[in-house]
Amino acid sequence: MQHNYSYQAALSASERVGWKVEDLIGGDKRLDFNKPFMPESLAQVKQLSFLTPEEQLALNQIRGHEYLAMFGLVEEFILPYVVDHARPQLSGNDYRVRALLQFAGEEAKHIHLFKRFREEFENGFGSKCDFIGPAEDVSRFVLSHSPLGVAIAILHIEWITLRHYIEGVRDNQDLDPQFKSLLKNHWLEESQHTKLDTLVVEEVVANASAAEIDQAFKEYAEIGAFLDQGIQQQAEYDVESFVRATGKQLSRAEREQVSDAVLKGMRWTYLGTGMTHPNFLDTVEAIKPEARGQIEAMAPAFC
Ligand SMILES: [Fe+2]
Ligand SMILES: [Fe+2]
Numbered sequence: 001m002q003h004n005y006s007y008q009a010a011l012s013a014s015e016r017v018g019w020k021v022e023d024l025i026g027g028d029k030r031l032d033f034n035k036p037f038m039p040e041s042l043a044q045v046k047q048l049s050f051l052t053p054e055e056q057l058a059l060n061q062i063r064g065h066e067y068l069a070m071f072g073l074v075e076e077f078i079l080p081y082v083v084d085h086a087r088p089q090l091s092g093n094d095y096r097v098r099a100l101l102q103f104a105g106e107e108a109k110h111i112h113l114f115k116r117f118r119e120e121f122e123n124g125f126g127s128k129c130d131f132i133g134p135a136e137d138v139s140r141f142v143l144s145h146s147p148l149g150v151a152i153a154i155l156h157i158e159w160i161t162l163r164h165y166i167e168g169v170r171d172n173q174d175l176d177p178q179f180k181s182l183l184k185n186h187w188l189e190e191s192q193h194t195k196l197d198t199l200v201v202e203e204v205v206a207n208a209s210a211a212e213i214d215q216a217f218k219e220y221a222e223i224g225a226f227l228d229q230g231i232q233q234q235a236e237y238d239v240e241s242f243v244r245a246t247g248k249q250l251s252r253a254e255r256e257q258v259s260d261a262v263l264k265g266m267r268w269t270y271l272g273t274g275m276t277h278p279n280f281l282d283t284v285e286a287i288k289p290e291a292r293g294q295i296e297a298m299a300p301a302f303c
Helices: 005-016 054-084 094-126 135-143 147-169 176-204 208-247 252-275 278-287 289-302
Strands: none
Touching: 005 135, 005 176, 005 289, 054 094, 054 135, 054 176, 054 208, 094 176, 094 252, 135 147, 135 208, 135 252, 147 208, 147 252, 147 278, 176 278, 176 289, 208 289, 252 289, 278 289
């Protein structure tokens, strides 16, 4: 892929961002439960015309809770991955070492941030929302794959956070300002992660054989299928949380429609937005041209 990313530039951009968790949540910085948390492009609740606006709002916020939990979950494996990648070479290129440790530090901060928002959510929403896990099992499964397979999956995740913010949040004036600030500040740091992870992928590719590259793309698909299983389970949890929160009596057909809308929204949010991201696909193509076509062929099921 043609790019001008460098460890030095990413480090310097990251040092200019530098927010703290307590800048974004806590004290008088509270979630406003009268407003949606997620952009409609990701939440996809408005099509459910048999729900009242209040019920659509509750479902939107449940999707917001799920988003916090899902990013908390995936960042639990990104953090050790980045630390492991940095560890063998802690001298030599000072910018590389500092940029990678900064990357890891930011992911640790994001894990903390998502947890704090979940606490605020749980205090204010009024009923319980379940979430898949535990995160340790997910991490163990994902990290059991080759460094290149995992790096490609992480690159997908880094790019989706940018897309979510730029396409659905940046110009959206309807969202709760606190939730929007979480998405904005996450985006500000993830913007460096996309570049750093592209550099990481390129480093791993430089030492990989053709067979290892083939294997890595199989693993990317395996990790995606694993996440999709989690998504299917979580979609059911979201529907149960919705019924618990609103007391809504859904007919069997309505429940199926809610379930389908949540599943479709989740698949687009976590899988489709990455599998169709032009920058992600450019990197994929540079590694293995046929892999781009394979991912593009799989993508419509998640869009
Ligand atoms: Fe993050
Ligand atoms: Fe990240």
